[in-house]
Amino acid sequence: MKLDFSVAVHSLLYLDAHRPNKVSSRELAQSLHLNPVMIRNILSVLHKNGYLIGTVGKNGGYQLEKALAEMNLGDLYDLTIPPTLSYARFITGHSQTDDEVQSSEIAANISETLTDLFTVADRQYRAYYHQFTMADLQADIQHHGHFLAKEHDLES
DSSP, X not given: OOSHHXXXXXXXXXXXXXXXXXXXXXXXXXXXXXXXXXXXXXXXXXXHTTSEEEEOSTTOEEEESSOGGGSBHHHHHHHHSOTXXXXXXXXXXXXXXXXXXXXXXXXXXXXXXXXXXXXXXHHHHHHHHTTOBHHHHHHHHHSTTHHHHHHHHHXX
């Protein structure tokens, strides 16, 4: 999985904790232990989508535009991890377009079968994330077990 979602979540929580101050990409990069360029790339996406305000220059930095409770975790996941995720690195066998002679029915069909399986799992994963907001993540940071308690409530 790409780090984009984790970087976005960490950045938004950090910016919330430092309201109303502006936070530089350098400061965020130090908090996340990542390169400032990577941070700026993610922050640019978040800025374009209304999650935060960014100003450039000596006194520039980033501030949140929305409250954490207004930020759906599933929307953020969809924004940072596109649904068109390629599963190619997880799949063995041959594609139907290979010029090679198919060695078996399994080798000929496993690619499509696993792609279908991963696609269904990805949809369910995304639907799960849409149940929560960034405020839920913040609650779990303050009191670990928040998500486990919600899971228990859903099962009851």
